[in-house]
Amino acid sequence: MRRRKRYHHGNLREALLESALQLIAEVGPAGFTLRELARRTGVSHNAPYRHFRDRDEVMAKVTVQGFKELTQAMLRGSQSGAGAIDRLKRAGLAYISFALQRPEHFTVMFDAPTRVRTDYADAAEASEEAFNTLLSFVKSCQDERQLPSGNTHEFAMLAWSMVHGVAKLATTGRLPYTSTAEILKFAEFVIDNSLPA
Amino acid sequence: MRRRKRYHHGNLREALLESALQLIAEVGPAGFTLRELARRTGVSHNAPYRHFRDRDEVMAKVTVQGFKELTQAMLRGSQSGAGAIDRLKRAGLAYISFALQRPEHFTVMFDAPTRVRTDYADAAEASEEAFNTLLSFVKSCQDERQLPSGNTHEFAMLAWSMVHGVAKLATTGRLPYTSTAEILKFAEFVIDNSLPA
DNA sequence: ACCTGAACACCGTTCAAGT
């Protein structure tokens, strides 16, 4: 392997994306700069422009990866569920859990300027895929008569709003809890008191 | 009036805060710069430092004003309510309505770096006052036996999470609605399907 | 007291030049 290693990197693009995640985790999305990214990756401040149009595109790719991970986390979380409602609930907890484990990544995914989503189709798609995952769990609940039928999209958006609200308040430090365990317990309280089940 | 007008402004501080709101509404919190703020207010880029320690302090004062308005909006919105649950619901709708009418202000209030809240006590206080307003509506519901008693704080945080989730998803353009009316209808759907009433 | 211009250390982005 690594025949024809050129200049500094055989795969600068991947190296940059990896560094970007680390850097964002350290300094937050607002403090994230392309120049510092280049510095850490050991290339000139200009090298990233060979692989990304601009700062927005780096953000977009980080967003894509984040939503893919979020989708996987929800799918994984739901597996241990007993019954449709329980799977929906566990998917919701996985959503919140993801936000707690990667707060900066979560911030990029949801607080980046709208243009990131409109300019990069893959970012919008990855986000939609995550929503569709939630939607499928809601649909299962309706199929098994554990949620009122109809309004599937509305119920999915309701579930999304709920877990998103908890996740946002938690990651921005507005809840009076310090540990992940406490926050997840509160999340269960929210879900249990809001699902009609 | 305006005896002793000095230099450019009798009240540069107020003028700056007013301009700041306008500027943030135009370019968003991320695009907001002190230098542009000074430019618009007609003073040198350095003049704001006579009235604010730094960019953070301007953000903190904008935050304070935002939370005060939010509190007022909830109080006003609740007044037309018939019964405690209805007042809580209307306060929640007012929260979402505020976010829709001043999305950038809302963003500053909730997405500014944590240090803004920790360094400026008045920002934290104004935020707490808004929460206490929501809390008082929840308490009324419990007093009138329209919500299960106990866990008052948890129920208030549940209500907060819900309206905050809807507000955030709406203001960041993740809901498939274009008009305020549609979003508020969805908000009603969420509230009606989540309150035990 | 309040305002100013020059200065410093940063950005994102572009471009001509190197291998």
Add this chain to the structure above:
DNA sequence: ACCTGAACACCGTTCAAGT
């Protein structure tokens, strides 16, 4: 093909100097 340094137009913040 990929990388580099110089350059440009911006920031936030500081400071000595003006009225």
